[in-house]
Amino acid sequence: MEEEEEEVAYSLSVPAILITIFALFVSLHFITSLFTRKLGGNRAKNAGRIQKTAPKAGGSWPLLGHLHILGGLVPRHLVLAKMADIYGPIFTIWLGVRRAVVVSTWDIAKECLTTNERAFATRPRLVCSEVMTYNYAMIGLSPYGPYWRQVRKIATLELLSNHRIELLKHIRESEVLSSVRDIYENYH
Template identity: 60%
Template sequence: MESLLSFTAAIFACIFALLIFLCHYSLQAPHVAKRMPPEAAGAWPIIGHLHLLSGSQLPQQTLGSLADIYGPVFTLKFGVHRALVVSDWKMAKECLTTNDEVFASRPKSVASELMGYNYAMFGLSPYGPYWGQVRKIATLEFLSSRRVEMLAPIRVAEVKASIGDIYKCWVKNKDGSNMAKMEMKQWFGTLSLNIAVKPLVGSDIRTQRDKGTDFQRP
């Protein structure tokens, strides 16, 4: 009997706490809604507004059309996440200069943690002292004007080697009219990847392929 009374009292206590929470939320919700920017209409379940960016228009054109309807500041839902869209230069300046510490970070995720070696890659790590230190090292040691100029021979050599690949493909696959088809999308992708990877590891896809090493593109 005592256990039944205790259980009933616990249920009533939970219901009372839930009612207090609902009353508090209902009182606070109008004030929060006034501070929130408007949300674009047309969100679908689960994916939100992602379908709006998959049309024939470019994403910036779609966002510009939405800004004409909802104003310079509005929100979109991408799945469970809400994104703030700012199309006014004064507000963008506030976000990127005055309040840059608030907008400089990025949300943590399991994918970033696993692929970024526990956020060791500064491109995936959240804003903080580590991010600032690694970004400074990368800017000074790899992206400075002097460093870019030192790596110019690598870019020139990769372009020449890629043009040589085009010639080899033409010699191998040319038809009776001395013409050959080539997938240029893959050619540009390989060229860009080689230019980015060779300064870091001292090798490229072409060298690994000639050696017979299994070096696949990601």
């Protein structure tokens, strides 16, 4: 009888402990995010610079950001176009916990990708990217820097040169032909 009472008391206390730990983590996250934002704002004021930021799109959820808006039945490009009508040609959205800049005019996109390409060329340094790509060894996920520039140069000269493309033309043609044949056989 006493063992059953102990098991019942133990089983009732475990969810309470888990809820308490979860609430503690959420509150610590909230406090640290407020603290870091406050420090970041003071740093900008102390530097004497006025930092211009793009308008922030409303409607984001904590941890999810704007993913609930982009995940509906309406195509994403139409959702972003509607948001551009509301917030202007350049604005920021949250994709999960990462902030992303959305540019919707050709002029601003050209300025971002040509004039200011170094500011937009890098990728976020994530632990999963570092582990999966063997310390950022893959060009697709490596951050902008000397290694990325060197690998891009090698890829451009060795893989994408006109001579190499002509040498591999027959392989591309055979792959396209076999893909079209597979599609025809599967759906006809």
